[in-house]
Amino acid sequence: MKVVKFGGSSVADANQLKKVTEIIRADRERKAIVVSAPGKRHAKDTKTTDLLITLGESVQAHVQNQAIYDQVIERFGSIIRELELDQSILEKIKNRIDEASDLVKTDVNRGMDALKSCGEDGTALILSAYLQTRELESYYVNPKEAGIFVSDQPGGALVLDESFEHLYKLREREGVLVIPGFFGYTLDDELVTFSRGGSDITGSIVAAGMKVDLYENFTDVDSVFCVNPMIVENPQQLKTLTYREMRELSYAGFSVFHDEALIPAFKEKIPVCIKNTNNPSGDGTMIVADLPEREGHVAGIASDSGFLNLYVSKYLMNREVGFGRKLLQILEEEEISFEHAPSGIDDMSVIIRDHQLPAEKEEVVKDRIQNELQVDMITIERNMAMIMIVGEGMNEAIGVASKATTAFRDADVNIDMINQGSSEVSMMFGIKSDDLNEAVRSLYKAFF
Known part of the structure; x- marks a missing residue:
């Protein structure tokens, strides 16, 4: 049936x-x-x-x-x-x-x-x-x-x-x-x-x-x-x-x-x-459900534009218990969903679909973050694109990230963000939207 x-x-x-x-x-x-x-x-x-x-x-x-x-x-x-x-x-x-x-x-x-x-x-x-x-x-x-x-x-x-x-x-x-x-x-x-x-x-x-x-x-x-x-x-x-x-x-x-x-x-x-x-x-x-037999570990390269990066910096952020929760709670209260949130010891980026944070709401969100979290710096960078390399077993393969970053270099494209996190099947790169097509073509040449 x-x-x-x-x-x-x-x-x-x-x-x-x-x-x-x-x-x-x-x-x-x-x-x-x-x-x-x-x-x-x-x-x-x-x-x-x-x-x-x-x-x-x-x-x-x-x-x-x-x-x-x-x-x-x-x-x-x-x-x-x-x-x-x-x-x-x-x-x-x-x-x-x-x-x-x-x-x-x-x-x-x-x-x-x-x-x-x-x-x-x-x-x-x-x-x-x-x-x-x-x-x-x-x-x-x-x-x-x-x-x-x-x-x-x-x-x-x-x-x-x-x-x-x-x-x-x-x-x-x-x-x-x-x-x-x-x-x-x-x-x-x-x-x-x-x-x-x-x-x-x-x-x-x-x-x-x-x-x-x-x-x-x-x-x-x-x-x-x-x-x-x-x-x-x-x-x-x-x-x-x-x-x-x-x-x-x-x-x-x-x-x-x-x-x-x-x-x-x-x-x-x-x-x-x-x-x-x-x-x-x-x-x-x-x-x-099960891993298919194929040559190489990368199955596909997906890409999409229409993202922004909400970047927040605060000295000793890593020592402040609950900082990430508070930041994301502000977004929740403003009815904004996020896609990714890579962070360091003093800074945190939140990747958001552009339509989730319209320009007229931008100042409200920035003001709340500044006043409630007392951050040192907050910026919003629009016109971003995401490229995702996907494949089962990538986490066990040596050299995938190296090959990908070399492909970006060959295309003369700067990487604004890399996020692999806990995923075993994908690696994500954030770049400027204007560079999207060149980057994808270079990655295709490298992997396929």
């Missing part, structure tokens, strides 16, 4: 949904299908979820954007027409969008989550109906019916343990089950979405709950590459990765997988295969 998830590019239009249908028909072990909202049909297109968010923001501002509304309805309408499905499906989708828009007016957080979920829900309704026209017994299964129960954190829900017992019962159902990704329900029956890209999370949750033999994640690439193909031309493909490697790579900029998505599958030791909807016969990339 398999759970299959199809991403936004795989369900972007009627033609893609026909490919999805043939993939499902080709393997009767594909029992549960999790779908995203329709994604981009071409480079200049807009994702359906982005349209729905824009629509919600206009409703919140009391001036509903009719052009965006019409665009969303037409997006689903064109798919339904091309698949020659009953127009009643479009009415269901339209009614859900209208109800969610009305909810935005009275409860913004609930309404926005309800509106964002309409993309995945619409895809699921359409696909389940189309499968039936292709002589496949199929059923639309709402996340509430499936038993996906989540915490009450709008836009950032976490799955509750009781979900998995309910999901296991789906094994007993007849036919192909089509489940919209990205959202679940609280125990009080409130619709709440996962963080953006959350259809991957749904797929992994369903796979774990149903205890299937394989979780297939279909996207628009043949496999995971060892480095961003937008930076390095024709990079090596990775045939096998461990869960830990993929999680680290996803966190650090690999866009193939949501960085939280693997956790449920990992706990149940369910292998994951990433495949291409446009080339379903390809091998793809397998993600497994």
Whole structure:
């Protein structure tokens, strides 16, 4: 038995949904299908979820954007027409969008989550109906019916343990089950979405709950590459990765997988295969629990920009009990999450996603740190990028750090931060964003 998830590019239009249908028909072990909202049909297109968010923001501002509304309805309408499905499906989708828009007016957080979920829900309704026209017994299964129960954190829900017992019962159902990704329900029956890209999370949750033999994640690439193909031309493909490697790579900029998505599958030791909807016969990339055999210890190089470094210096900081806790508590109270916090005896850096600390909040945070912790120096450096070298067994390999730092030197790139910490599978470097591409190319040349 398999759970299959199809991403936004795989369900972007009627033609893609026909490919999805043939993939499902080709393997009767594909029992549960999790779908995203329709994604981009071409480079200049807009994702359906982005349209729905824009629509919600206009409703919140009391001036509903009719052009965006019409665009969303037409997006689903064109798919339904091309698949020659009953127009009643479009009415269901339209009614859900209208109800969610009305909810935005009275409860913004609930309404926005309800509106964002309409993309995945619409895809699921359409696909389940189309499968039936292709002589496949199929059923639309709402996340509430499936038993996906989540915490009450709008836009950032976490799955509750009781979900998995309910999901296991789906094994007993007849036919192909089509489940919209990205959202679940609280125990009080409130619709709440996962963080953006959350259809991957749904797929992994369903796979774990149903205890299937394989979780297939279909996207628009043949496999995971060892480095961003937008930076390095024709990079090596990775045939096998461990869960830990993929999680680290996803966190650090690999866009193939949501960085939280693997956790449920990992706990149940369910292998994951990433495949291409446009080339379903390809091998793809397998993600497994045990260390794969490969040459060298480095599996991939991930990179991402949009970071800042909050640097604090205070003489004899190491003698002051609780200094780090107090600093991080200030960030917590200002609702700022941090990524990394390397420190020395007299100084400490906190690496933060740029959007977490907007410019208008910067002075408030600096003033609090200065007044409450009596520091000698505090600076905030923006325009930083992080590069992560990932691979199982790196901590046992001699010369990885040396090879990496030599690659930075060869690219004439200065390293602002190095952080390995307790991780056995990754080493992180902080540099200026402007140097990112040159550094990545040099690292690729060194390791691959």
